[in-house]
Amino acid sequence: MKKIVIIFSLLLAFNFLFSNELEVDAYVDQTKIGTSDQLTLTLEISGEKANNVRTPQLPDIKGFRVNGPSTSSSSSYSLINGKMTSEVKQKYIYTLIPKKTGNFLIPPISVKFGKQTYTTDPINIKVVQGSTEPAPPTSSRLRNNRNSTTTSSNLEDNLFVRTKISNKSPYKDEPILVEYTLYTRYDISNLSFGNDPAFTGFWKEDVFTPTQISFSRKNLDGIVYNTMLMRSIALFPTQTGTLEIPALELLVDIRTQSNSFFDFGSTKRYSIKSKSEKIKVKELPETGKPSGFINAVGNFNVSSQISESQLKVGDSFTYTLKLSGKGNLKQFDIPKLPEIKHLRFLEPEITTNINKDMISGSKTIKYLVIAQEKGTFDIPAIEFSYFDVQQQKYVTKRSKQFKISVAEGEGSFIASSTAQSSVTQEGRDIGFIIRSDDLQHFKIYFDSMLYWIIFFGILITIPFAVFYTKEQEKLIGNIDYQRQKQAAKILKRYMKQATEMAEKADVGFYASAQTGLSSYLADKLRINRGSTTDQINAEIAAKDISDEMKIRIKEMFEKCNQARFMPGGFSKENIRDDFKLMKEIVSDLVRMKF
Structure with a gap:
């Protein structure tokens, strides 16, 4: 046994x-x-x-x-x-x-x-170099085109991306336009971005990204191609010297030739890349630089206006300064106003409107101004200096000068530190002595329940007021802390958009998901909000979070990149599954500490 x-x-x-x-x-x-x-x-x-x-x-x-x-x-x-x-x-x-x-x-x-x-x-x-696979057949419509000369059968001669740069020798802060265009002689069934280039040394603004496949024909050196603008970007150099315009990678699905009537053919995926380019960024000249220069580069106009010129003490009016034109509107500071005695200028409201080209537009600066003394006052012309890239010299323009007439107000007005004149009571220079000794007696209600309710109510609110004040000071003084506090709100807004898209089985879900997720992670990781998904993944890799979460985030970004502008490969089921994955990722992320 x-x-x-x-x-x-x-x-x-x-x-x-x-x-x-x-x-x-x-x-x-x-x-x-x-x-x-x-x-x-x-x-x-x-x-x-x-x-x-x-x-x-x-x-x-x-x-x-x-x-x-x-x-x-x-x-x-x-x-x-x-x-x-x-x-x-x-x-x-x-x-x-x-x-x-x-x-x-x-x-x-x-x-x-x-x-x-x-x-x-x-x-x-x-x-x-190139491809080891047999080249796919070129499009029959282009093969039969009489305007085309005999072409090569090599893949790289019939499928490539060209980079066009508006200016290869700009000044620092001078905007340049970069366009990536696909040239093909093949029948393409699907497209997606293979990378999200990092433009180191530039402030970047996206101008155009396609939402669907749309080709137009172009004759290049006697050969007709189907062309499509893949991406247009406005770049503003933030440093001088030699800078690189990175390559853009595309993943292209090409239709192969069918072998019989019942063979509908298949597709073959290729990865193609544009060539990286170099540009030389020049420093702005020191000669002739105005003392009040605020790093504005381009070509601008200045205009100004006031809402009222006749008012009374204590009344307010709006002073508007508008800068319009083409250049780095988002990057420079606003002109400094001189101190005008007896007129108090409050903090301005600044609105920047940029056109679709991301280079031209306007910056409007509105001041609320309070009249503190009676009299006639001048608002002098405001000087605005910029570097004109066409003339290659500094230009100073001035706004219009205004005259303000302030009459006596109906009520008394306490002047601030900007109006130091004494306060008088016209017609009542002598205060008379009160002869009556029959003064009114006031009773303090210490024994009143209402008094103690108000007293303890004020006492309780003091800690909350102190906490609120410190929180506001922290938000104002610490940008990283402010971004982390706002990160959840931004994510919630984009998740709402993504939810609406997913319920409609709209491929636009991926764009909202990627923007929301990348903005949230950038804020939490304290890196630039315009960071690429590769940069975000690199930062996440260094954090003490689970490998499974790192993989899920990376996979989500990859799916979003593939679907950014090509809906072909994503069915309703794919969108629903990816929406579920996105919700799980967000649910886990909001509980994590970075």
Whole structure:
């Protein structure tokens, strides 16, 4: 009996160990690819408990940008000698996009399950220029175009992105326009951005991003292409020297040729990139720089007006100064007003209206002015100096001068520190002595319930008033704290938009989700609100949060980038699933401390 128990125990232990055994393998679809191609890396985990393994973390793969993973699983069952066995296969599929040519290594991938660690073999990959795949057929409509000359069959000659820069030698703060345009001779079924370039050394304003595929024809060097403006950006250099205009990467799905009547063809995805460009940013000249220069660069006009010129002491009027034209309207300060005795200028209301080109517009500065003394006062012309990039010199323009007439007010008005004249009572220079000793007696109601209610009410409100005052001072003095306090409100606003879009199964959900999530994380991480998703992911990677959350955020950003302007690959089910994922991410994020 004892022997039977021992044998049975050994069988159970063996069965337990065997059931925990896994097989882990990594493989690619090809070992030689071009810079325009994509590599598929599959990590396959097999075993009875393969679906219990946590999502593996890939090591750093140099020379590639990694997207994914997408997952798939399958199960199989077999009956051998009366015993039922099962096997589960879990696949993690990654898309690797090459960054440059050369020989690269996909290092071993480690998968930990229980106390065991499984490791795959390394894989060597060679990346060459262009594409190793046969070039797809060009569009039949362009092949038959009589205006086209004989063209090359190379992929890079028929599919590329060109960068157009309005000025390659601007001054600091001078706006320039950068346009990325796609040229193709292929039939394209879908497009998406492969990256969100970081414009280091620039203030960036987005001018145009397409919402759907819309091509127009253009003849380039005797060859007709379908062209599409992919992105237009206004850049304002914030530093001098040589700066880089980064490359824009696009993921393009091209239709292949059908082989028969019943073959509708398929699509092949390619990754293409524009060339990065260099510009030389010049420093503004010191010669002729006005003392009141406020870093305005461009070409501007100045106008001013007042709402009233005739008023009484204690009345107020509006003084409006308007700066309009083309230049860095958002970047410079407002002109300084001289101190005008007996007129009190309150803090201005500033409104900046920018046109669609993000370069031209106006800045309106409105002051509420209080008359503190009677008399006639002059509001002098306000000087505004800017650097004119066309004339390459400093220009000073002046606003209109105004005269204000202030009459005596009906009631008394206490002058502020800007009006130091004495206060008199006309017609009553002598105060008469009160002869009556029959003075009114006032009773203080210490024994009144109302008195003590008011007293304790005031006493209770003091801590709240102190807290509110300190909170306001902190919000005003600490921009990072202010951004963190406002982050939840901004996220809530964009989540409301995303919810409405998702309920309609509108692909615009992804734009609202990405804007809200990136703004919230930028505020919480205390980085620039215009930071790219790659920069945000890099900051998150350094934070002490779970790997699972990092992966979920990265996947969400990748989906948003893919759907930013191309609705083709996202069904109603995709939008609903991604909306659910977004809600889970937001729910977890708001409970985290960064």
